[in-house]
Amino acid sequence: MFYREAGQFKTSYAADQAIFPILQDRLFVIAVLAVAYLVIPFISTPYFLVTIMIPSLIFCIAALGLNVLTGYAGQLSLGTGGFMAVGAYATFKMTTMFPELNIVIVFLLSGVFAAAVGVLFGLPSLRIKGFYLAVATLAAQFFLIWLFNRVGWFSNYDPSGTISMPPRDVFGIRVVGSGAAPEVRYLMVLTLVVVFCLLVKNLVRSRMGRTWMAVRDMDIAAEIIGIRLMWAKLSAFAISSYLCGVAGGLYFAVYLRTVETIAFDVVLSFVVLFMIIVGGLGSVLGSILGAFFITAIPVILTRAPHDLGIPISVDMAQHLEVIIFGSLIIFFLIVEPHGLARLWQIAKEKLRRWPFPY
Amino acid sequence: MTLSFSFGLGRLALAAAGAVAIVVTGVVPQKAAAEEDAIFLPLTVYRTGAYAPNGIPFANGSRDFLQMLMARDGGINGVPLEFPECETRYDTAMGVECYERYKDGGAKGAAVFAPLSTGITYAIMELAPDDGIPIHSMGYGRAAASYGKVFDWTFTFPTTYWAQATAFIRYIAQEEGGKEALEGKKIGLIYHNSAYGREPIPTLERLSEDLGFEFVSYAVDHPGQEQSATWLSIRRDRPDWLMMWGWGVMNQVAISEAARTGFPMDRFLGVWWSGSEPDVRPAGPDAAGYKAGNFHSIGTEFGVLQDILEYVYDGDEDAARENNWGEVLYNRGLVNYIYLTEAIRTAMEEYGNVTLGGEEMRWGMENLNITAERIAEIGAEGLFEPIQITCEDHEGRGPVIIQQWDGENWERMTDWIDPMHDVVWPMYEESALAYAEEHGLEVRDCD
Numbered sequence: 032m033f034y035r036e037a038g039q040f041k042t043s044y045a046a047d048q049a050i051f052p053i054l055q056d057r058l059f060v061i062a063v064l065a066v067a068y069l070v071i072p073f074i075s076t077p078y079f080l081v082t083i084m085i086p087s088l089i090f091c092i093a094a095l096g097l098n099v100l101t102g103y104a105g106q107l108s109l110g111t112g113g114f115m116a117v118g119a120y121a122t123f124k125m126t127t128m129f130p131e132l133n134i135v136i137v138f139l140l141s142g143v144f145a146a147a148v149g150v151l152f153g154l155p156s157l158r159i160k161g162f163y164l165a166v167a168t169l170a171a172q173f174f175l176i177w178l179f180n181r182v183g184w185f186s187n188y189d190p191s192g193t194i195s196m197p198p199r200d201v202f203g204i205r206v207v208g209s210g211a212a213p214e215v216r217y218l219m220v221l222t223l224v225v226v227f228c229l230l231v232k233n234l235v236r237s238r239m240g241r242t243w244m245a246v247r248d249m250d251i252a253a254e255i256i257g258i259r260l261m262w263a264k265l266s267a268f269a270i271s272s273y274l275c276g277v278a279g280g281l282y283f284a285v286y287l288r289t290v291e292t293i294a295f296d297v298v299l300s301f302v303v304l305f306m307i308i309v310g311g312l313g314s315v316l317g318s319i320l321g322a323f324f325i326t327a328i329p330v331i332l333t334r335a336p337h338d339l340g341i342p343i344s345v346d347m348a349q350h351l352e353v354i355i356f357g358s359l360i361i362f363f364l365i366v367e368p369h370g371l372a373r374l375w376q377i378a379k380e381k382l383r384r385w386p387f388p389y
Numbered sequence: 390m391t392l393s394f395s396f397g398l399g400r401l402a403l404a405a406a407g408a409v410a411i412v413v414t415g416v417v418p419q420k421a422a423a424e425e426d427a428i429f430l431p432l433t434v435y436r437t438g439a440y441a442p443n444g445i446p447f448a449n450g451s452r453d454f455l456q457m458l459m460a461r462d463g464g465i466n467g468v469p470l471e472f473p474e475c476e477t478r479y480d481t482a483m484g485v486e487c488y489e490r491y492k493d494g495g496a497k498g499a500a501v502f503a504p505l506s507t508g509i510t511y512a513i514m515e516l517a518p519d520d521g522i523p524i525h526s527m528g529y530g531r532a533a534a535s536y537g538k539v540f541d542w543t544f545t546f547p548t549t550y551w552a553q554a555t556a557f558i559r560y561i562a563q564e565e566g567g568k569e570a571l572e573g574k575k576i577g578l579i580y581h582n583s584a585y586g587r588e589p590i591p592t593l594e595r596l597s598e599d600l601g602f603e604f605v606s607y608a609v610d611h612p613g614q615e616q617s618a619t620w621l622s623i624r625r626d627r628p629d630w631l632m633m634w635g636w637g638v639m640n641q642v643a644i645s646e647a648a649r650t651g652f653p654m655d656r657f658l659g660v661w662w663s664g665s666e667p668d669v670r671p672a673g674p675d676a677a678g679y680k681a682g683n684f685h686s687i688g689t690e691f692g693v694l695q696d697i698l699e700y701v702y703d704g705d706e707d708a709a710r711e712n713n714w715g716e717v718l719y720n721r722g723l724v725n726y727i728y729l730t731e732a733i734r735t736a737m738e739e740y741g742n743v744t745l746g747g748e749e750m751r752w753g754m755e756n757l758n759i760t761a762e763r764i765a766e767i768g769a770e771g772l773f774e775p776i777q778i779t780c781e782d783h784e785g786r787g788p789v790i791i792q793q794w795d796g797e798n799w800e801r802m803t804d805w806i807d808p809m810h811d812v813v814w815p816m817y818e819e820s821a822l823a824y825a826e827e828h829g830l831e832v833r834d835c836d
Contacts, residue, residue, distance in 0.1 A: 078489045088634065095683065191531070191588045192587050194513065195515055195828070196515070197827055197828040197829060198828065198829065209828070286482075287485060288512065289515050290481075291508060291584040293582075294482075295483060317526075333483075337473075345434065345475060346436030346437050349437045
């Protein structure tokens with residue numbers, strides 16, 4: 032009833048192959064974008080932008096990256112933290128070596144380094160699968176962190192190995208570093224998220240995405256119908272690591288502004304993996320929902336008792352947060368094992384048939 | 390399409406409504422219900438997570454001291470204090486969240502932040518100058534921030550990791566019979582593999598060149614439970630002295646491992662974050678002889694601790710002990726806020742007895758001068774040494790003591806040892822100027 036697509040006829044191939052073929056979907060996405068661009072920056076407090084929106088959006092890109100690899104191409108990876116670290120250190124090295132270089136270009140280039148590293152560590156995927164591949168990518172995680180810890184060059188020989196982001200302007204506007212307004216940082220990250228979402232959405236509908244999915248569903252069958260496994264797997268590793276690398280650069284430069292390698296330890300790899308599991312494997316929407324769920328809910332839960340005026344100690348609030356958040360994850364996975372994105376699908380189905388329950 | 394679920398639209402809507410309700414409570418900015426004119430001192434603490442055994446005594450010491458001031462004097466010169474806690478779990482992202490949450494709290498925003506973690510200090514000191522909030526990283530954080538000409542909003546007093554490393558070498562030299570005796574000796578460092586643990590390495594490398602001892606380092610990854618391989622290397626290398634830059638569970642494991650492998654305990658020297666009761670208790674009597682640095686004294690005989698006992702715990706010593714009263718890290722939390730409340734008093738001499746914001750507080754910190762007489766007045770005679778901060782010197786060049794664990798208690802064993810300021814100050818300057826260049830900062834003129 033709310034979601035009836037009856038009467039929407041497609042009269043051209045282009046219309047039939049649109050990303051959002053249904054009018055309601057299109058309107059909904061436009062509305063979300065309008066709110067994200069035109070409403071949120073003006074009504075939110077800097078606190079909300081800095082602690083919830085910016086990290087959530089950055090993790091959207093990381094989750095999107097991992098979803099390409101794990102959700103679409105079926106290659107389990109635990110190296111996300113390492114690839115993000117590559118992006119962060121590449122951003123730092125490039126922007127300190129070439130201070131005049133536009134920082135957005137630096138972010139986009141930093142992903143290239145991560146992609147190269149990703150392809151290198153993706154090579155074992157040609158021989159091993161599943162959990163074994165997870166262990167091989169785990170090696171990437173540990174090796175990369177070890178490398179950044181050990182080699183002083185990556186941190187410009189900082190005594191403690193910490194990198195911090197110098198201020199950078201784009202067209203005269205301070206976008207990162209000291210003095211960058213939260214609204215500007217938010218809009219920049221948001222734009223990158225939109226661009227990458229579009230990119231991935233189109234990739235997975237293209238020939239490349241279809242080969243990934245064929246490999247995911249059954250690699251022998253894929254090989255028999257003429258898909259080159261090496262090319263398919265390595266391209267998935269490259270694109271996935273590229274996105275993770277950009278996310279790492281943003282995580283360092285826009286969100287925390289200073290990081291040490293510990294920020295990219297194996298816990299981060301698991302967190303991003305949980306995002307796509309909770310959000311939905313093989314779904315762009317799932318990456319976004321998962322990133323927001325895992326990043327924002329703990330922050331909100333931790334401060335909820337304080338905001339609601341419930342007088343409990345901070346350590347109790349923290350313990351409660353862990354308990355409630357854990358229960359929420361279990362709850363959502365039991366309700367819908369395919370993630371939040373599937374839940375959204377179901378909601379749409381319901382809306383379509385409402386008020387008739389099937 | 391076949392639908393194989395029994396999940397009604399009603400329940401879905403309910404879940405969605407619940408989620409929205411949670412989000413909304415988080416988004417709506419809420420002003421803490423508090424006294425309008427209070428000075429706002431948010432306490433970033435970690436009472437949970439891997440480092441909680443060390444975080445709790447520190448947090449209790451800070452809280453009890455401020456509570457005592459409120460109960461005894463009603464604040465500072467009649468201006469009340471507000472000091473909400475914020476849990477960081479020693480995690481940088483959570484620390485930044487705390488900072489963002491509390492920076493605009495109270496009537497005039499947070500007066501000062503003491504981040505209580507080197508990682509959080511590094512992150513917040515990038516943000517704080519924009520918001521006009523001073524940072525006090527007492528004996529942790531970026532050592533080069535002592536150089537006030539570049540880092541005008543960050544203070545490291547009374548001393549830093551680099552200074553402490555030189556004080557340790559001076560102490561070792563004393564024990565060995567002079568600096569010349571260090572030639573050819575092997576001095577090891579077992580460190581937490583993070584920004585914090587790596588801080589002393591350049592200083593020690595530098596000293597090893599200058600003084601001719603061999604420097605070996607052993608990294609332990611966060612959180613530090615697994616150290617058997619590290620200790621195998623230490624047994625193989627047999628360093629004459631071993632220093633430790635550890636934190637939380639890493640300390641406990643290292644000290645137990647040292648005892649188990651028979652490393653001479655009186656040649657094992659911990660940083661001031663590796664020398665508290667929770668660190669040595671698991672090894673207990675086996676750890677007897679283990680030493681650690683400190684920049685304040687230990688014990689409960691000081692007037693200010695007795696005041697806390699009287700005003701916060703109504704003289705109930707058992708209750709106070711349960712809250713870590715008199716433990717090493719408890720005293721450190723207390724000393725942290727003695728410094729900061731003295732800075733508030735200093736600022737009040739300039740600005741009057743009013744609610745202070747970050748700007749005024751920064752002035753108070755930069756003009757801080759705690760004399761021996763003032764220390765006696767506070768009831769902290771012998772607890773810490775007089776200190777003076779200037780525009781250029783944000784460290785105050787404080788001295789260090791060595792304390793020793795006798796199996797049941799920590800005992801102070803040396804007099805105040807001066808770090809080698811002639812070695813570390815040029816290093817602060819070099820590192821700070823490099824930072825200023827990288828970040829395009831102006832170097833202030835302090836004359």
